[in-house]
Amino acid sequence: MDAMNGLKLPAWFPSNSSKALAAPILIIMMLAMMVLPLPAFVLDIFFSFNIALSIIILLTSLYTVKPLDFMVFPTVLLVSTMLRLSLNVASTRVVLTEGHTGPDAAGKVVEAFGHFLIGGNYTVGIVVFIILTIINFMVVTKGAGRIAEVGARFALDAMPGKQMAIDADLNAGMIGEQEARRRRTEVGQEAEFYGAMDGASKYVRGDAIAGILVTIINIVGGLIVGMVQHDLAFDVAVKNYTLLAIGDGLVAQIPSLIISVAAGVIVSRVASEQDIGSQLVGQLFAKPQVLYITAAIIGGMGVIPGMPHIAFLMLAGVLAGGAYALSQREQKAATQAPVPEAATAAPEVEEATWQDIVPVDTLGLEVGYRLIPQVDKSQGGELLRRIKGIRKKFAQEIGFLSPPVHIRDNLELKPSAYRITLKGVEVGSGESYVGQFLAINPGMVSGTLPGATTTDPAFGLPAVWIDGNLRDQAQVMGYTVVDAGTVIATHLNHLISTHAAELLGRQEVQQLLDHLSKETPKLVEDLVPKQISLSTLQKVLQNLLSEGVHIRDMRTIIETLAENAGHMQDPNDLTAAVRIALGRAIVQQIFPATNELSVMTLDGRLERLLMQALQSSGPDNAGLEPGLADTLAMQTEQAARQQEQMGLTPVLLVPGPLRASLARFLRRTVPQLKVLSHAELPDSKTIRVTTLVGAQA
Known part of the structure; x- marks a missing residue:
C-alpha cells in the first residue's frame, strides 16, 4: 500500500507485519480496560491517547481529497467509539472506588477537565456537558447520519450509470482495460463506503447516549458509595463525585464531538482535487466584492451607538484590506497572463488510424456484474476452466479447434444475465444466479419445487431455480440439478456445436x-x-x-x-x-450400438413428385409448388414427433439426388431431423421403415 501511495516511509515506521498486529492489540487492550482495574497514571495515558487519536482523525479528514482516500473511516469510527466506552468503564470503576480520596482519584486528566475547563463548579460542568452532548447528538451526528444515508442511496442509484459511462469510455478507446477495472472497483467501493458510513453514524449516536447514562450513573452511584460506605457529608460527596463524573464525561465527550465533526466533514464534502482547507479558503474568501460588502456592513454596525466600536471597526478594516489585496492580485494576474495561442486552446485530437478498428470477436461471452466472479481468475472463476474443457471436448468430437471465447463484463445486461455472441451478433442469452441451482425437469419428475420458474437456456426444458438446501430433494424427485456455472457452460457448449460450420x-x-x-x-x-x-x-x-x-x-x-x-x-x-x-461414421453417430435402423421414408408418389420438381427447378427447390411444400413440411414434422415419442431418433431416408435439397428445406421446420440417402447406409445394417411421409397426401 505504501508503494501504491508513492510514499517512502522512514526506517523507524512499523513494517507490514507489525502493522497487522495493531488491530488485535487494540482490541485486547480495550477488553483489558473493561475487566482489569487501571491505576490513575495509566488512565491519564489512555485519555491523552484518545484525545490525540480524535485530533489525528479530524485532521486526516480535513486533508483528504476524496472520501475513498479515508475508506477505513467507518472502522475507525467503531474502534474509537469502543475505546471511549472502554475508558468510561475503567474510569467509572476508579471513580466509584477511589472518589472519596479527592478530585484527583481518576487521574490528572479528569481532574484538569473538572477544574480547568469548568472552573471547579459542578453546576457549570453539568450545563457544559449537556450542551456538548446536545451539539454532538442532535446537530453533528444526526446531520452526518442523514447525509450518509442520502449519499448511500444516491451512490447506489448512480452506480449503473457510472458503470455504463466507464464502459462507454472503454469502448471509445479513451481508457484501457486496466483503468476501466480500477474505475469500476472505485465505483463499487464508493457505494460500500457510504453504506458503511450510514451504519457507522449510529455508533456515535449510541456513544452520546451512553455518555449521558454513564455520567448520571457515576453521580448517583458516587453519592451512594461516598455517603454510605465512606461516611462523607452530602455536600462533600456531591462536590467530589459530581466533579469527577463531569470531568470524566467531558474527557470522553470532547473526543467524541471531534470525531463526529470528522464524520460530517467526510460525508458532506463534494469530491474535488483539493482538500477541505484549500476549498474553504479558495471558495469562501476568493471574491473581493463579497469581502468589500461584508466590511461595509460590519463597519456600519460598528458606528451604531452602543455597539462595540473597536471590535467591529477592526474586523471591517481587516476585511477591507483583504478585499483590496485580492483585487490587486487579480489585476496583476490579468496583466501578466499570456494570450493563449490557438494551437493550445484545445487539446489536439489525434487523427483516426487503422489501429482504431477493433476486429470482431468470433466467439464472445458477456456477463452481468454478479457473474464476474465466475469468470475472474483472481476470484477463482470456475467457468474459465470449464470453457477450456469445452474447447478441448469440441476439438476431440468435432475435429477442429474452435476460436477462443472472449469474455468481458457488460453493464447493460441484468446483474445475473449473460449473452453469447457469434461474430458480434447475439446467438444466445439467459440468466444464471450464483449461489443457486437450476433444477431441470427432464419430463419424469415426481413433484414441484419452490423457486423461480424458467426454462433451460440450452435445450428449452422447463426448470426452476432453487436454493442449495433443496438440491438433494430435487435429485430424489427426478430433477437434473446443475449449478450456475454449469448452466452457462452447457449453453455455450450447445451453441458452439450448433454453429460449428460458422466457426x-x-x-x-x-x-x-x-x-x-x-x-x-x-x-x-x-x-x-x-x-x-x-x-x-x-x-x-x-x-x-x-x-x-x-x-x-x-x-x-x-x-x-x-x-x-x-x-x-x-x-x-x-x-x-x-x-x-463417411456413411459408416454418420450412421454410427445417429444409431450407436445397433444394427437395425428405424427410419422414416417418403411415399412413392411424393417421391416421384419431388424428383420431377428437382429436375425442373434445380437443387434449391425454387420450383416446388407452395401447397406441396407446406404438406411436406407439416407431415415430416408430425412424423418426426411420432418418432421421438417412440424414443427413436427422427431420420428420413431419401434417394441420393433428393437428400441435400430436402435437408436444407426441412432444416428450419424440423431442426432435429437427420436426412440420409440410401447410398450412405452400410450394407451390414438392417432398415426398418416406421413411417411413410406423404402417404395421406
Whole structure:
C-alpha cells in the first residue's frame, strides 16, 4: 500500500507485519480496560491517547481529497467509539472506588477537565456537558447520519450509470482495460463506503447516549458509595463525585464531538482535487466584492451607538484590506497572463488510424456484474476452466479447434444475465444466479419445487431455480440439478456445436491442413491447391458440419475429395461424395450400438413428385409448388414427433439426388431431423421403415 501511495516511509515506521498486529492489540487492550482495574497514571495515558487519536482523525479528514482516500473511516469510527466506552468503564470503576480520596482519584486528566475547563463548579460542568452532548447528538451526528444515508442511496442509484459511462469510455478507446477495472472497483467501493458510513453514524449516536447514562450513573452511584460506605457529608460527596463524573464525561465527550465533526466533514464534502482547507479558503474568501460588502456592513454596525466600536471597526478594516489585496492580485494576474495561442486552446485530437478498428470477436461471452466472479481468475472463476474443457471436448468430437471465447463484463445486461455472441451478433442469452441451482425437469419428475420458474437456456426444458438446501430433494424427485456455472457452460457448449460450420473459417481450415500434413504431407499437397482451392475445401467441410457430421476423419475426407475432384468441382457434389465415404461414421453417430435402423421414408408418389420438381427447378427447390411444400413440411414434422415419442431418433431416408435439397428445406421446420440417402447406409445394417411421409397426401 505504501508503494501504491508513492510514499517512502522512514526506517523507524512499523513494517507490514507489525502493522497487522495493531488491530488485535487494540482490541485486547480495550477488553483489558473493561475487566482489569487501571491505576490513575495509566488512565491519564489512555485519555491523552484518545484525545490525540480524535485530533489525528479530524485532521486526516480535513486533508483528504476524496472520501475513498479515508475508506477505513467507518472502522475507525467503531474502534474509537469502543475505546471511549472502554475508558468510561475503567474510569467509572476508579471513580466509584477511589472518589472519596479527592478530585484527583481518576487521574490528572479528569481532574484538569473538572477544574480547568469548568472552573471547579459542578453546576457549570453539568450545563457544559449537556450542551456538548446536545451539539454532538442532535446537530453533528444526526446531520452526518442523514447525509450518509442520502449519499448511500444516491451512490447506489448512480452506480449503473457510472458503470455504463466507464464502459462507454472503454469502448471509445479513451481508457484501457486496466483503468476501466480500477474505475469500476472505485465505483463499487464508493457505494460500500457510504453504506458503511450510514451504519457507522449510529455508533456515535449510541456513544452520546451512553455518555449521558454513564455520567448520571457515576453521580448517583458516587453519592451512594461516598455517603454510605465512606461516611462523607452530602455536600462533600456531591462536590467530589459530581466533579469527577463531569470531568470524566467531558474527557470522553470532547473526543467524541471531534470525531463526529470528522464524520460530517467526510460525508458532506463534494469530491474535488483539493482538500477541505484549500476549498474553504479558495471558495469562501476568493471574491473581493463579497469581502468589500461584508466590511461595509460590519463597519456600519460598528458606528451604531452602543455597539462595540473597536471590535467591529477592526474586523471591517481587516476585511477591507483583504478585499483590496485580492483585487490587486487579480489585476496583476490579468496583466501578466499570456494570450493563449490557438494551437493550445484545445487539446489536439489525434487523427483516426487503422489501429482504431477493433476486429470482431468470433466467439464472445458477456456477463452481468454478479457473474464476474465466475469468470475472474483472481476470484477463482470456475467457468474459465470449464470453457477450456469445452474447447478441448469440441476439438476431440468435432475435429477442429474452435476460436477462443472472449469474455468481458457488460453493464447493460441484468446483474445475473449473460449473452453469447457469434461474430458480434447475439446467438444466445439467459440468466444464471450464483449461489443457486437450476433444477431441470427432464419430463419424469415426481413433484414441484419452490423457486423461480424458467426454462433451460440450452435445450428449452422447463426448470426452476432453487436454493442449495433443496438440491438433494430435487435429485430424489427426478430433477437434473446443475449449478450456475454449469448452466452457462452447457449453453455455450450447445451453441458452439450448433454453429460449428460458422466457426470453421479459412484460418481454421489452413491450421487443420497444417496439422494433417505432419502425418500425410503428400496427400495434402496433391489436393490443395492443385486439385481444389482452399475455399472449396472450406465449403465442403462447412456443409458437413451444418448437418451435424463431424470432420475428425480428415484422411478419408481428403482422399475422397482427391478421387472426385477430377470430374466435379461443385462443393455440394463433393459433399455428397464425402458423405457416402463417411456413411459408416454418420450412421454410427445417429444409431450407436445397433444394427437395425428405424427410419422414416417418403411415399412413392411424393417421391416421384419431388424428383420431377428437382429436375425442373434445380437443387434449391425454387420450383416446388407452395401447397406441396407446406404438406411436406407439416407431415415430416408430425412424423418426426411420432418418432421421438417412440424414443427413436427422427431420420428420413431419401434417394441420393433428393437428400441435400430436402435437408436444407426441412432444416428450419424440423431442426432435429437427420436426412440420409440410401447410398450412405452400410450394407451390414438392417432398415426398418416406421413411417411413410406423404402417404395421406
